[in-house]
Amino acid sequence: MAKASDVKSGNILRFNGELIQVEEFLHRTPGNLRAFYQAKMRNVKTGKLVEYRFRTDEEVTICRVETNDYQYLYEDGDFLVVMDITSFEQFNIPRTLFGESVKFLKEGMNVIIAFESEEPIMAQIPSHVELEITYTEPAVKGDTSTNALKYATVETGVEIKVPMFINQGDKVKVDTRTGDYIERVK
DSSP: OOOOGOOTOOOOEEEEEEEEEEEEEEEOOHHHHHHEEEEEEEEETTEEEEEEEEEEEEEEOOOOOOEEEEEEEEEEEEEEEEEEEETEEEEEGGGGGGGGGGOOTTTOOOEEEEEOOOOOOOOOOOEEEEEEEEEEEOOOOOOOOTEEEEEEETTTEEEEETTTTTTTTOOEEEEEHHHHHHEEOO
16 A cells, blocks of 8 residues: 555556546645645546545555557457467457557557556557558549548558548558558558
8 A cells, every 4th residue: 555645647546446547646735724636547447537636645556557568469259369479478358448449450460458467457559550451442533632532441441531642552551549541651
């Protein structure tokens, strides 16, 4: 058990039986009242934002979280199988931990996973990935206006918007957080 004064932004706490990540942690000393810590925290599983005031001497449980790089191998129902790059040990990670960006995940890609006492709590894929265009309509000459976009399907099966000059077989860089086209890769 640690005191509230030991907590820093980014720490993961066990709070009311749930795992939460501290996003903002401020020390407040209002006028003639006692000092306290104002915390904005996000629930790791649900993503819900919680605000709480800690007394300076209040005891909190800071969780020990280990974050490592893993290689994505394949999909197994509602789980994704990843492998530790150093020990070659395999883990089943719930698909929901990756969020919306899971649709850009392809085999062999490196991912970052955080474990708290053998339980995966967070998973993250790279913010930008290079994917090949498997299908797109050819551009018609004279069909371009300023910043004209068309739909294209990438190798993971996701449909994104790309500029008119992108053709089938081209490799493009995609932002996994928004699904936006960034640039063509040579």
